[in-house]
Amino acid sequence: MPDAFHIRDNGVVQGPYTKAQIRQLVQEGKLTPSMDLSADGVTWxxxxxxxxxFPPAAPPKVPDFSDDEGLNANEGAQSQDPSVSSGVASEQSPPNADTIDKLSVSDAWKNTFREIQGSPAKSQFNILAFLFTFFYYAAKGMWKKGLALVLFGAIFSTLIEFAVGLAGITNLNGIVYAIPSSALCAILANRDYYSLKMKGEDFWPSLNWLGNPAALIAVALVAFSGMIFLSMRAEKMSYSCSHPEVLELVRQIISEVPFRANMLSQDQIDKQSKVLRGLLLMEFDGIRSMNSQNPGEKLCSAQIKITAKDPKAIPMFQNMQIGETLTYGVSFTDDGRLWVQVYD
Incomplete structure (x- = not known):
């Protein structure tokens, strides 16, 4: 006959308790009819x-708990709670070693769970979760948490991208934007897996409203739409006067000028100007932005120096350097294309 029992309330398991402690909990009102009891931690x-x-409805009194018939009834019945098969336990009442040993996980995970149990505030870094983010979470049965973490990381990355665009930074490696999502998954993965196996928790209780798949997908769609909009805005803001793509368009426009007076087709002009750009070196100095009277346009000024890459190939450029100050405007067309105009 078992001498110890476990109590389960809203998925949280506490115990073991002796018969005397069970009687005391009933008397104090801490064990209610809505809770579950188990003599072996498996059958509830x-x-x-x-x-x-429990005592009769009236008058209230301490029940006779000397008979264990009720606790041992249907001992072979299967529990309908999916968390039971994982050895659910509470962090408020830490499970003993036997509870972790009964879990259907590897010995490495059992050791990890014991570390988490012994040091609740200690953070761990999971390199596989860092590399595979959502896919790692999904493989461990935590796809809702994985999707939420990727969503949170993507939102944070978009804010970084927007700030970078405002600052006019153009050479930031794209991999930087993937770090927030990866870091979140790596730091939380072990503890989230512990919560899943030990408590049956498939989503964070504090964000339980977001754990509904429909709500999570809806929030993700709205968030990603907003991120796309902010990313496009950030991309436009990043096109400063010194942006490489802007300067390349200025070079292209300047190299076309000698051929436009010859009544050539645009294809011919493009071919001739491309050849000329291959022979000349155009360098920009003193680039600065100015106020523009045209809405949506960024007005720029720069000193351009033109020299021949091989002076012997173009005799007219031997010992010669052409330099002048030019003004150009940077804007975007209605369909989102970059537009650069060089002013006389």
């Missing part, structure tokens, strides 16, 4: 269904 019964556990 509603407390209200256990014979002799």
């Amino acid at each position: 019964h509603a407390a209200r269904s256990i014979k002799g556990l």
Whole structure:
């Protein structure tokens, strides 16, 4: 006959308790009919269904708990709670070593769970979660948490991208934007897996409203739409006067000038100017932005120096350097294309 019992309330398991402690909890009102009891930690019964556990409705009195018939009834029945098969336990009442040993996980994970149990505030870094983010979480049965973490990381990355665009930074490696999502997954993965196996928690209780798949997907769609908009805005803001793509368009426009007076087709002009750009070196100095009277345009000024890459190939450029100050405007067309105009 078992001498110890576990109590389960809203998925949280506490215990073991002796018979005397069970009687005391009933008397103090801390064990209610809505809770579940188990003699072995595997098979659970509603407390209200256990014979002799609770006193009659009136008058209230301490129940006769000397008979264990109710606790041992239907001992072979299968629990309908999916968390039971994982050895669910509470962090408020830490499970003993036997609880972790019964889990269907590898020995490495059992050791990790013991470390988490012994040091709740200690953070761990999971390199596989860092590399595979959502896919790692999904493989561990935590796809909702994985999707939420990727979503949070993507939102943070978009804010970084927007700030970078405002600052006019153009040479930031794209991999930087993937770090927030990866870092979140790597730091939380072990503890989230512990919560899943030990408590049956598939989403964070504080964000339970977001754990509904429909709500999570809806929030993700809205968030990603907003991120796309901010990314496009950030990309436009990043096109400063010194942006490489802007300067290349200025070079292209300047190299076309000698051929436009010859009544050539645009294809011919493009070919001739491309050849000329291959022979000349155009360098910009003193680039600065100015106020523009045209809405949506960024007005720029720069000193351009033109020299021949090989002076012997173009005799007219031997010992010669052409330099002048030019003004050009940077804007975007209605369909989002970059537009550069060089002013006389």
